Amino acid sequence: MDTCSPARAVMPKQSEAFMSDTNPTPVPVPFDTIVIGGGISGLAIAHTLSRKGKKVHLIEKSDRLGGAVHSERREGFLCEAGPNSMLVKSESVWNFIHEIGLEDTLVLANEISNNRFLVKDGQLVALPQSLGGGVTTPLYSFPEKLRLLAEPFIGSSKLEDESVTSFVSRRMGKAFLEYGISALVSGIYAGDPDALSLRHAFPKVWNLEQGYGSLIGGAIKLKFERKKQGITPFKSKMISFKDGLQELATALADAPGLAVSKGTGLDSIKRDADGNWIVAMEGHSHGIIAKDLILTTPLDAYEHLPVEDDLREQLAKIDIPGHPPLSTLVLGFDRDQVSHPLDGFGVLCPRMEKRFGLGAIFSSTLFPDRAPDGKVSLMCFIGGVQQPENGELPTDKLVEETVKDLKPLLGLQGDPCFVSHSFWPRAIPQYNVGHQFFIDSLTAVEDKFTGLHLLGNFRGGPGLNDCIESALRFAGYIE
Ligand SMILES: Cc1cc2nc3c(=O)[nH]c(=O)nc-3n(C[C@H](O)[C@H](O)[C@H](O)COP(=O)(O)OP(=O)(O)OC[C@H]3O[C@@H](n4cnc5c(N)ncnc54)[C@H](O)[C@@H]3O)c2cc1C
Structure with a gap:
């Protein structure tokens, strides 16, 4: 079933334009970009490109847009x-x-909701929100608090990558890892701090050490630098919408020049002699053609995509996290x-x-x-x-x-x-130590197939904010 979003359907009707005069084979309908996958990554990319004046067609296999957002x-x-x-x-x-x-x-x-609780020894304990709260919190013993104060005097790592456990224990001590960061890691990644990469899962923290040699010292210096330059840093905001996050998906699907097909399977993904991508959709007599093809499906969907052998071979080489x-x-x-x-x-x-x-x-x-x-x-x-x-x-x-x-x-x-x-069954991709090899393997495939882009929550961060930032970056709105 093809359910183009009514206000935005730009696909011509079956009877129009698909047959050339001399050849009864349907001519694919031209677009600038085809996006496969209608989760927040695909929707945000399709939306931002459409707003830049591109003609975009997004194909989602399920009857609902939003992917993990529901x-x-x-x-x-x-x-x-x-x-x-x-x-x-x-x-x-x-x-x-x-x-x-x-x-x-x-x-x-x-x-x-700035109040956050942690379980310690079977009791709820509020996380400290200020320096004073940090001094008095029962989460850490006095020596553990002193250990935290030693952070600015600990040298930087020369490693290319490091686990969250190794980084936090080294800089802040084991107690801060166990009754702080490890719980945060569960909250964001449902992950294992022993395996997660600090560099890829928490790049801002990694950059503080790399740039300033210390997290506490770096944060203070950064604050002064910004003040000097007259930059007011953006204060993060936790948001949703009256009827939940689904409203975000609905709004993203609405853009001029964006055609959306829901509940649509794929028959084939091929390239023509000029390197354009031609996608045939189930139940459609015509295909669509574009210079750029953006895959935003989860990684495990790659093996089921009806692509040609050369691309299948390359996609199979990606070491999925x-x-x-x-x-x-x-x-x-x-x-x-x-x-x-x-x-x-x-x-x-x-x-x-x-x-x-x-x-x-x-x-x-x-x-x-x-x-x-x-x-x-x-x-x-x-x-x-x-x-x-x-x-x-x-x-x-x-x-x-x-x-x-x-x-x-x-x-x-x-x-x-x-x-x-x-x-x-497959909730959140784990940005584990070695994630760079995975990113490099994505880039290697993209380099071999002009116009192909492999994007999603496995690249650039798994949060909704990250997915939107990746889209804005891809569309050239931000660096
Ligand atoms: C339980 C849970 C809780 C989370 N909590 C938060 C949170 O509180 N805050 C936050 O910021 N982030 C949270 N996240 C992370 C965030 O929701 C996801 O990382 C993000 O929504 C992923 O978006 P995506 O578009 O990259 O992938 P997905 O949402 O997985 O979308 C991929 C889309 O591709 C489609 N697709 C698959 N195969 C095909 C195909 N062959 N053809 C066409 N379409 C196909 C799928 O149907 C799906 O719609 C949470 C994630 C989960 C699972």
């Missing part, structure tokens, strides 16, 4: 199956969100079933605590209208690299174990009144 309102609860919020980290992405007409529906996270399984649960409770005030973003469970889940976001605190009056909602994350088997459990068991896990932390009573479970 919001649904059920029984008054707004359920996000995948991402729950977007951290806007740059002025360019912030402006872009406004330019695409989302300013009226944009919701900023409740200020109270691991993607752990992950389950997300949206749990609804009556307000009086939860004794904790839920006055924060949520709770992260460091690996040392050996809990069932990775953590929970206090969704109904974070954004308005996430739960009906008198009720609250939690979004819980289970599985990831370190406990993949937990993420693969059936819904009943997941709910039972998650409620048991959170009960002593949040003072839960009874069963949830609402449950929504989403299973992600």
Whole structure:
């Protein structure tokens, strides 16, 4: 089925223009760019190129746009199956969100969500938010706090890449790794700090050490440098939209010159003698042709693409990074079933605590209208690299174990009144040590096939902000 977005369909009707006078073979319809994959990466790239005046055709195999982004309102609860919020980290992405007409529906996270909790020794402990809080926090002992102060005096690494564990233990000490960064790593990547690359997973932190020799010293120097140059740094903003992140996907699909085909399989991807890409879609008598072909599908989709042998051979050489399984649960409770005030973003469970889940976001605190009056909602994350088997459990068991896990932390009573479970067999690409080899292998394929671009959340960062920044960069809007 081909469901071109009604307002933007630029494909001619079957009866028009596809047959040349002399040859009954349908002539492919010309575009500047063909984008395969309608997740946020593909949509953002298609949108930004269209806004630059390019004629773009995006093909999504499922009936829904958004990929990992999937919001649904059920029984008054707004359920996000995948991402729950977007951290806007740059002025360019912030402006872009406004330019695409989302300013009226944009919701900023409740200020109270600056409070974040960590589990330590089976108790919830608030993460310090100030220097004073850092001095008094029970998360670290006095010697551990002193160890952190030694950070500016530790020399830089000469390594090309380093694991998060190695980097943080070396610069800040083991305690800061275990009751700080390792939980953050679970929260973003559902990953393993022993394997994740500091350089690729947290490039800004890596660059601080490379550029200034210290994180604390670098941050201070950077602040002064910016002040001197009159640069006001952008303050990151946690956002969503009234009806959830799906609104972002819908807005991105709406651009002049952008044709979108949903629920559309691919018959073949070929090149003509001039190196143009010709894509034939299932159920269509005609193909489409463009100079540029951008693949934004997940990497495991490459082996099923109907490409010619030479490209298939090259794509097969890409050493695909691991993607752990992950389950997300949206749990609804009556307000009086939860004794904790839920006055924060949520709770992260460091690996040392050996809990069932990775953590929970206090969704109904974070954004308005996430739960009906008198009720609250939690979004819980289970599985990831370190406990993949937990993420693969059936819904009943997941709910039972998650409620048991959170009960002593949040003072839960009874069963949830609402449950929504989403299973992600391949959730988030792991930017592990050696990620550069993977990036190089993508570049090698692109170099061999002019006009081919391999983009997605495996390159440039997995967050929604990263996917949009990658699109803006690709379209030449930012460096
Ligand atoms: C559970 C979970 C929670 C997350 N939480 C957050 C969060 O809170 N904040 C945040 O910023 N990020 C979060 N992320 C990360 C972020 O959501 C993803 O990295 C991002 O949405 C990926 O977008 P993408 O377009 O690169 O890939 P995808 O969303 O995977 O999109 C790829 C698209 O390609 C399509 N496709 C596949 N094969 C074909 C084919 N043959 N032909 C055509 N189309 C095809 C797929 O159907 C899909 O629509 C989360 C991710 C997950 C899984």
